[in-house]
Amino acid sequence: MTALPRPAVLATRRTAARKPLPLRWLGFAAVLVVTLAVLLPVLIIVFTAFKPASEVNAYPPTLFPHTWTLDNFRAIFTQLPFARLIGNSFVFAGGVTVFALAFDALAAYALARLDFRGSRVLLIVIIASLMIPFQATLIPIYQLVSDLGWVNTFAGLIAPRAADAFGIFFLRQFFVALPRDLDNAARIDGASEWRIFRSIILPNAVPALLTLGIFTFVNNWNDLLWPLVFTTDQDMGTITSGLTLLTGPGGIIPQGVMMAGALIAVLPLAVMFLLVQRRFIESVASTGLK
Template identity: 40%
Template sequence: MRGRTVKAIALNLAVAFIALLVLFPLAWMVSVSFMSTGEAAVFPPPLLPKTWTLDHYRDLFLTQGMGRYLWNSFALASMATGLALAFTVPAGYAFAKLTFKGRDRVFQLLVAALVVPAQIGTLPLFLMLKQMGLVNTYAGALVPWLASIFGLFLVRQYALSIPDEMLEAARIDGASEGQIFRRVVLPTLQPIIVTLALFVFLGSWNDFLWPLIILTDQSNYTLPVALAALSREHVQDIEMMMAGAVITVAPVLILFLALQRYYIRGMLAGSVKG
């Protein structure tokens, strides 16, 4: 019994140490964002500000246009999430429960495409969107999020857990396929829908490469792209960069912490279905 107690204490201490290592950079980032200009440039860098100040946050919103970039990121991530759910959830259900010619073969090809790096398709996609006149538009920035193969796989695996008897009973009662999807399938898929929505929102919010390529007008920049551009202009202003990083990270971190139980539940459920 005593040996188990010692092992439990040692395990908890190890977990606490690892958590401290992970959280320390984030905590220091927040601390530096409240320091005066140049205060973090000394060695060794201070852990806490000598004088707490909001000057960098005021400068970012009043001078650097960070409010505009924050809105761009929120609008783009919200639209990406809504469109991804609209396309992916019905498709995942169809691959799981509806019968049509070539269903399994098409799904196997889609899953095989997961091993192909997304960067390979960046240039062809950009050239296609250029021909369509969608460069420097939100529509072009949204295209990669319309139908994620991983999201399709996630929804399909979870939808396999829906009993066929439940669907057949609804059909016998005279419900159409649309009614079955709205009244039976969607409530059952709620955990994986929340998981997928959070996954897409976080991914589109944090995406840097594709918005950098497709959005050429600075007024359309998202937060990650704007922060990178800002770092080139104020490379020596560590405190302002940390304030910009806090503004970029804080919204999605709060969202994830608020919905993490749904995210983890959906990921675990989706990993064992089928």
């Protein structure tokens, strides 16, 4: 049997690997349907925010507004101190993110790169704490915050979340994967542990820090229970807790105003992700080259 020339073999393999046109169109249609299903709740929020109250409460409901209006956005700023709530959300979520990254990175570095007695036991305790439901510790934490006089303060919102067991474990696993030759060479040159942490470990851990920072900021920005419990003053609330105070005539929730507030709450997260996404990809590509 005569063997085919190499170019002919490659062409045959490409032809066999190429999917028929109907299958490719079927795959494209499946991806499109799934994408629309995922985006449908977002589209409902966007279009409902621009609908007048008559269309929001109309039956049967419609997706696209017949009359576009900005009344819902005006109402959200008149019925609530919404600008103050947005600022509180940035201070709360941003403050927790900054402190959590700092403390989690320091604790993770000690557990991953330093040898000290009890490190394994401490790591097991930290991992075990992840299994404790958040609601089980809410009352003791509130009692402690109340005794310190931190209710309705940013200190009471931020301090109890200034470190996180998941963040410590996540960064510890990333630090363990970094070559020890980097910090061993620095120690031979006389570098201190702080210099090794600041100049070697952190620059190589930018992808992990960005990932953890995004998760921490988003989780705290969207959190409802924590600010709802630790703030009783409306001016100290966040966007999520503030939206629960929206009521219309007869106690009916104005859905259009609610969707306008939800849309404003989503925009900072979308902008942050778009800004960080490119930096995150660059950091992954350059890991270990600094």
